[in-house]
Amino acid sequence: MLVFKKVVCVILIVPLLALCSGCASYRFGRLPSPYIQDHPNPITQKDVSAVAEILNYTQANSTFDCELTKKQVTPVFIVIENKSNAAYGFRKTDVDSSYLPAEEVAKKCARSTMGRLISYGFFALVPFVWIIFLPMLIAEMINCPTINSRMKNDYVTNEIADTTISPGRSISGIMFVAPLRSGEMFTVPLTNRETGEKLLFQFQNNQQNIGVTQSPKKDENKNKKKKQPKQNFGP
Numbered sequence: 001m002l003v004f005k006k007v008v009c010v011i012l013i014v015p016l017l018a019l020c021s022g023c024a025s026y027r028f029g030r031l032p033s034p035y036i037q038d039h040p041n042p043i044t045q046k047d048v049s050a051v052a053e054i055l056n057y058t059q060a061n062s063t064f065d066c067e068l069t070k071k072q073v074t075p076v077f078i079v080i081e082n083k084s085n086a087a088y089g090f091r092k093t094d095v096d097s098s099y100l101p102a103e104e105v106a107k108k109c110a111r112s113t114m115g116r117l118i119s120y121g122f123f124a125l126v127p128f129v130w131i132i133f134l135p136m137l138i139a140e141m142i143n144c145p146t147i148n149s150r151m152k153n154d155y156v157t158n159e160i161a162d163t164t165i166s167p168g169r170s171i172s173g174i175m176f177v178a179p180l181r182s183g184e185m186f187t188v189p190l191t192n193r194e195t196g197e198k199l200l201f202q203f204q205n206n207q208q209n210i211g212v213t214q215s216p217k218k219d220e221n222k223n224k225k226k227k228q229p230k231q232n233f234g235p
Helices: 002-020 057-064 102-109 113-118 121-125 127-157
Strands: 043-045 048-054 074-082 088-090 163-165 170-177 185-192 198-204
Touching: 043 198, 048 185, 048 198, 057 074, 074 088, 074 185, 102 127, 102 170, 163 170
Parallel strands: none
Antiparallel strands: 043 048, 048 074, 074 170, 088 163, 088 185, 185 198
């Protein structure tokens, strides 16, 4: 009898937790400062300054309310200030060809109560569970699109734009790229609209790649053919 009660409790509690933790909440956190002077050690070339802050595991989760590392996405906050007399162009594809539009990242992070419930396997197949929690499930399914819409709007609104930075102007925003290795360089190129000259601002990724799957480095020595010593078979 005691065992039966425990089984019933598990059957009731697990789906309840699954549903309650589904689309119950979403909160977009705080991004770094959009002002260049608030960042340590900005790089300046020809009166143009830039900063690229690669958000770590904790910062990314708290800001976007999504485990971006598991989605194989790295958020980078960029600030560019133009105090020169020339206009400079900025494009995300020039920075990193692997960049992901904010809308695609929002889709990766979208809430789905149905998918989460199905992932619980056996418990999702118990008719008794569905009968009890069907009203809650319906409420969550109604709530999910609203939260996903807010998430998409937050991600897209805070994404850095492809634009021309006029003299005396600045831009800032988030950019999503593929996972960066520890020590890897992140380059922000700007193009002078009049002369075509490029300014390259390079920043090193000093964050630890928590939860990022990396392919092992190939041992180049194994691919090299070993030279065999010449042998003389004559007298």
